[in-house]
Amino acid sequence: MPYARYGRKVILQGNEACAKAAVYAGCKFFAGYPITPSTEIVELMCSEMLNSGGTFIQMEDEIASACSIIGARWGGKKAMTATSGPGFTLMQEAIGFAAVTETPMVIVNVQRGGPSTGQPTKSSQQDIYQAKYGSHGDYEIIALAPASVQEMYDFTIRAFELSEKFRTPVVILADEIVGHMREKLIVYSGEKRIRAGYRHYVLSPQDDFFTGNNTLVEGQLHDSEGKRVGHLPNRSAYYVNSINRKITRHIDEIEDIETFYMADADIAIIAYGSVSRPSLKAVKTARGINVEAERRMRLLNRMIGRKIDKNPYSHLNIGLIKINTVWPFPEKRLKHLAEKCKYIFVPEMNIGKYFREIERCLKESRVISLPKLGGDIHTPDEILMAIVREVGNSE
Amino acid sequence: MRLNIRFAGAGGQGVIRSSILLAKAYGLGEDMNVTQTQSYGPEARGGACKAEVVVSDEDIDYMKIDDVDVFIAYNQTGYDKYCDDLEEKDLVVINSTLVETNNSNHYKVPATKIAEEMGNPLAVNMVMLGALTKLLPNLRYQKVIDVIKEEFDDSIVKGNIEAFDRGYSYMEEKEAMNGEPPESL
Known part of the structure; x- marks a missing residue:
């Protein structure tokens, strides 16, 4: 930021x-x-x-x-x-x-x-x-x-x-x-x-009521003076285009995407909001990045009841793309960032919604939804295990 | 260093408040990264209540706890609910007035008794926090006192600090008696 x-x-x-x-x-x-x-x-x-x-x-x-x-x-x-x-x-x-x-x-x-x-x-x-x-x-x-x-x-x-x-x-x-x-x-x-x-992107009148101008605030489609144009097809179309374009055309200015460990990644997690945090933990664990990885290993050993010495996720080259501005959908930038990724995982605390946008955008990759309902956030292990299920264990 | 600290007890015992104080002492006093979360729902007086604090010198990515290091039980219900998650290495502090257990590794603080003897039954959490401060690594006594002073109304600061000191010195005496400092984490 x-x-x-x-x-x-x-x-x-x-x-x-x-x-x-x-x-x-x-x-x-x-x-x-x-x-x-x-x-x-x-x-x-x-x-x-x-x-x-x-x-x-x-x-x-x-x-x-x-x-x-x-x-x-x-x-x-x-x-x-x-x-x-x-x-x-x-x-x-x-x-x-x-x-x-x-x-x-x-x-x-x-x-x-x-x-x-x-x-x-x-x-x-x-x-x-x-x-x-x-x-x-x-x-x-x-x-x-x-x-x-x-x-x-x-x-x-x-x-x-x-x-x-x-x-x-x-x-x-x-x-x-x-x-x-x-x-x-x-x-x-x-x-x-x-x-x-700001006057650049806007069609409607912009004066506040208290600045001394007469201002029409109109819910019907209108022109720059606030006068209705709903009966005029061309002007109406222009207006609707205008309120959409002022955002879609300035997506470069609006969009905010953070990437973590994406330089050599061929598997990407795309997440937004709080779910991006266990996702980042999952990425760091797979890459053995901090001392926390050791703790994860211990936890994993306990879960499966036998000891593994090697990081079982070291074969995964995972990175994280964290989308901060979910709308407008940052399609172009996402395409560029994820172009080398064979697998894309989209963990969400819903039935799998934003995943559809991503799937539509990244046609070359295999996009997999990781939905979670019930009110709890994904754990890093859940995310990692889902990835291993899809990508396979190391040989 | 990463510490996963879990508090469990009943609504009204000051469980969440003590977790916030601890988070502030670590976060602002000791300048560590902290994340505090709590169970949110029918935490009216008497209901089950849980709070969690993650303390770390690294960035805290995952904000919840899946591997407890420190467990503080204010009552039996809370202890029973989460005692299965405990490992031998974990540091466990219990309010021994209300929690019964045979485990000799746990630190037992009769917090409710101490608070009631002081005529300040609301300060159970302060007694527990005092004992905990003595046991936790990289946490200075004065930093917690500073947070208590800032957090509470002037009218109750004195009573709370007194209760905090009682808990702290109780643990100090215990340690002196046993002659072995708690294992560092």
Whole structure:
């Protein structure tokens, strides 16, 4: 991430880090309805907004939460809301409205198990498609998937930057594990200056209500003055193209992919969010990278009841591709990074969704889904054993 | 060095709080990498409750625990639930007022008794944390005290530090009696 590592070291929960980051990014309006497992964001925002001269409202539901932050943004305040699966479902209508009115907004979805009320206290990555396709109509969205508390902090700041720059809703797709985990992180003091009112990529009027201009905020397709063009096929098509292209054409600028040990890898794990962490552990174990490998060996010996001296995974040249910006899908870059890989494994805490995107993109490789349902995260051993099952043991 | 520390007990005993304090002492005081996770759900008073802390001088990739090094049991239910995962090398501290076991390798601290004698029954976790601080490697007494001072309201800091000291000195005396320091991990 492009943020300098200076500031104060603290230990916070992921949810708390998200709230702190929002304040640092200049969020001045928060509306939300507390829902497990994102409640801590709402809780902390309540006091943080009070201390930083912002506004906090506990709304009657998530529909109102999402609508009110759109209003707040047009009123000139950077705004955020936080929720989990069931609330995110209710927010979809407002997300579509924000997309068509080109309103910057940040929505934190701390994912829990679904469908419906599902598993409130357990983790999942089941909302990955909903983040992109949740509302009706053609629109593009930006979604970031943090895997650590520091990333929860950094990505929240980046979400505000991206949403202002591309004037679009940005979703932070966290999950229960990241939200409730406590880790050491670096927080910054003061307030970051994030430029608002970029004009490059946007068609709709962009003035905030309080800057002295007349502004039309229109849910129908419209022109640069906010006037309706829904009855004009050409202009309408141009508009829909425009709100999609402003994101797809700047994917180089938006995308954020980290690679680990990919230089000589012919097997790649592609992961996002918290699952990328056991994946990285699996990669390091296979490559015998740190002292932790010894511990793994001992564990393995205990599991199979006999002693193996050699690292049983040393024949695997595994690397990890960690996708931080899950949407827009970084197709071109992924193709380039994984071109030498014969096998691609995609562990996810859902029934195997994002795997389809990757399979579509990497036609040359054998793409294998490693889904896990039930609310627990993959263990490094599960990932490694699945790889060995597919690739085979060493001779 | 990597330490996988697991706390188990009942909701209301301060299990999660003590794990947070330990994570902060290691993370901020000793500048190690830490990850603290906890069971999340019906952890109302009396329900089963678990917290885990990973301490490492390397990056912590996998945030959960699959191989316990240190186990702290606050009550019998918690002990019974996780004692099967233990190996001989593991450091085990139990609240011996509430946990019964025949294993002589465990460190037994009558934490509930000590806390009740002090007239501060809520400070069971502080007694346990004190004993634990004495036993854990690369953790300085003062760093934990600093965290306690910062974490709690002024009105209860004194009582908590007192309880912490009781646990710490209990373990010190035990060690002096036995004459053998705990095996380093």
